[in-house]
Amino acid sequence: MLDLRVHFLEADGSLAPWRDQILSVVRETAERIRSRVPGLEAAPVDVIIERRPGEVIPELGLTGSCYRRALISLTLDPENDNFETSLAGGDLLRTLTHELHHSFRYATCGYGVRLGEALVTEGLADAFDDEVNGGDGRLWGHAIADGEWERVLERAERELWAETYDHAGWFYGDDRALPRWAGHTIGYHLVKTYLAANPDARPSQMTATPASVVIGEAWAPLRARLLAAA
Known part of the structure; x- marks a missing residue:
């Protein structure tokens, strides 16, 4: 199992109504990667989850970033009309999967500068x-x-x-x-x-x-x- 260490940053707004669902998505993502990609090993990764209205992909109500090997950020906007559908439809899971590949690449050749x-x-x-x-x-x-x-x-x-x-x-x-x-x-x-x-x-x-x-x-x-x- 990938060691994903989740941290909720809620000074800009509570994520309590979605916390359990978000944690379930993180666990499922780690399990899918472990089971479908055997032998893929990774060191622990901190996953920051924060609520920032307007700072997301409008079509999804969420977005993600990977700043370095051990740090991923998932930004959510529950006020966005598409957020609930995206969360239920797997967009957060897919976003985390995408960002985890960046994390793995940062540990090898890096993101790149060109x-x-x-x-x-x-x-x-x-x-x-x-x-x-x-x-x-x-x-x-x-x-x-x-x-x-x-x-x-x-x-x-x-x-x-x-x-x-x-x-x-x-x-x-x-x-x-x-x-x-x-x-x-x-x-x-x-x-x-x-x-x-x-x-x-x-x-x-x-x-x-x-x-x-x-x-x-x-x-x-x-x-x-x-x-x-x-």
Whole structure:
């Protein structure tokens, strides 16, 4: 069983009505990862759970972050109209699964400081969620319209290994020239392309795989496939 140490921060609002349900989700997440990904070992991880109105993904009423190997934050907004549905429908479980892959990767090669590294790290975390919980990505993994792919991929290719990049612009939509969640979508499809070409590969076993390996093998075929379909 993964050692997930939960801490409720409630100075900004009580989470008492949902505490038992949240703790059940944390336990289920740890069990799913343990049972479906045998041999995956991890040191203890602190999981902060806090209530911050308006500081979430609006479509879900919650969000997550991983700041370093041993620290994950889950932010909830019970006042959001979508919160109850998301909590009951498994979105908190899937968010925690995603963030745990970041934790595992922080323990090996790290999140990364360049766009290409962030694309692979985020794509692997979403593919790990698929591996553990099923499905075909989440809404941010399918956020680029067919007619936008060429422009977005060309810009990403120019910036892949630059010394600095606009993380908020690529991953949250702060750059109006980019579709919201463009980085998440590219990363997810990039990793899926790599996995399709390597049937024995699993995101759970790729926590230390360098971004250059995934990009080196998957970027060209992904670009060719998407542009051919546009």
